[in-house]
Amino acid sequence: MTRKIWVFDTTLRDGEQVPGAKLNLYEKLEAAKQLKKLQVDMIEAGFPSSSAGDFNAVKEIAAKVGNTDDVIITALARAVKSDIDAVYNSVKYAEKPLIHIVLGTSDIHVEKKFAKSKSQILDIGVDAVKYAKTLLPDVQYSTEDASRSDFEYLWATIEAVVKAGATIINVPDTVGYAEPEEFGKLIFKINDRLKNLNDQVLLSVHCHNDLGMATANTLSAIKNGADKVECTINGIGERAGNASLEEVVMAVNTRSEVYQAYTNINTREIMNTSRLISSFMGLDVQVNKAITGDNAFAHSSGIHQDGLLKSRDAYEIISPIEVGLDDMELVLTARSGRHAVKNALEKLGFTQLTETQFEGIFEAFLELADAKKEVYNHDLYVIVENYYTEHDIHNQDITNYSDNFFELMDLQVISNPIFPSASVKMKKADQILKNSAVGSGPIDALYSAITEISELDIKLLEYNISSVSRGKEALGKVKIQVEYKGEIYTAKATDTDIMKASALAYINAINSIVVDHLLPVK
Structure with a gap:
């Protein structure tokens, strides 16, 4: 029997704690x-006691995004009355509000962070839950640093706050210390006792990625009884980040026979959400990151491309369409084989190319691919x-097609705070085109x-620059996204000249548009 796993997104709280990733009110809203379109079950909108701006952002999200009963809006509070009041007064405008309280349970937190006894900390937690219950019926209690806590004290805390009225118990691996097998055993033990204590209480986990095991620990928790997972988009968050939503x-979806579970997530909104969060926070997604990285569904190896063209499941376990991308991308590089180029x-x-013609074209392709990286x-x-x-072959389908493409000849860019300007010289067929x-x-x-010069109605959506080598002659890589007719x-x-690389990337995009929309009909 499959069971539902509740997805709690903390991108706007834990994710926003990344240095430099602070969002303004408009961006948070x-x-x-977008998280609502993604169909997460719960949105943790912020930490309202931290600032007036965060309080107002949580309040706006509660009123404008939480105005239907298909999403729960919450925010974080320490186990103190003023924090709980701040959460209540900001989330109460939602149809389904929740108060989230956090308090440490490990010896390190109790003795070194709070300098109190375990019984004092337990009483503080119980009193916080009791107070929160006078304000709202739904209260989540997080046992911070649970994975490094003494189990019997951890359980005593859970038992006490559940009896005080907590409706969700969250077990965080706050510093990413746990490993999947031990974390799974911990969740199994807690789940076994919790379901005997009160089977209506949800058991949740919140895993950090300090040792690169946040996703693995979260999945291990699901296999061992966790009802709810706390995640962030692109895995952003404190230090090395959180479990990636x-x-x-997609692990639960792809391996449903293993996890015997499902989520309500609209997976086709994953890439839209990833790009929005990345853009707003200014945090690039590493190219080889699972699911949302640029290379996650791109194939450049000739062996892989050949296998994919013969059977998609040879090297693809998830269709890119499932996560909101176009179909698979076969990137043509010097490593691409004949099958991919012919395709x-x-x-x-x-x-209608003959074998001899194709071999000649493929040889020219390899020469260009060595020089240009991507074709x-x-x-x-x-x-x-x-x-x-060169071979004096006459064919109406191809003659003069290259006359439609643009080529960069020269450019000059002047950067200053008063009058930034640029002049370009481009070629199209026999025409020399200049503009400033x-x-x-x-x-x-x-x-x-x-x-x-292109006379196309193009909208620039994204511009990214990165270094691909080091030293004085470092190569700069520019990647752009543009929109044309939807x-x-x-x-x-x-290129070593980043302005030239910027121009070449833009012209590559324009020429791709020409191929799709402006070439003469064959």
């Missing part, structure tokens, strides 16, 4: 709206046309100049 959810050419309409569809058109020209523009910054000016295009470029 928009993020909460998308990893936990890409056939998708562009080149289905786009418009590059394939140019390769095929050049091959036809000003902008709010050098990249805005550069992209405005290029956009005017379609999203991603492009990249690398």
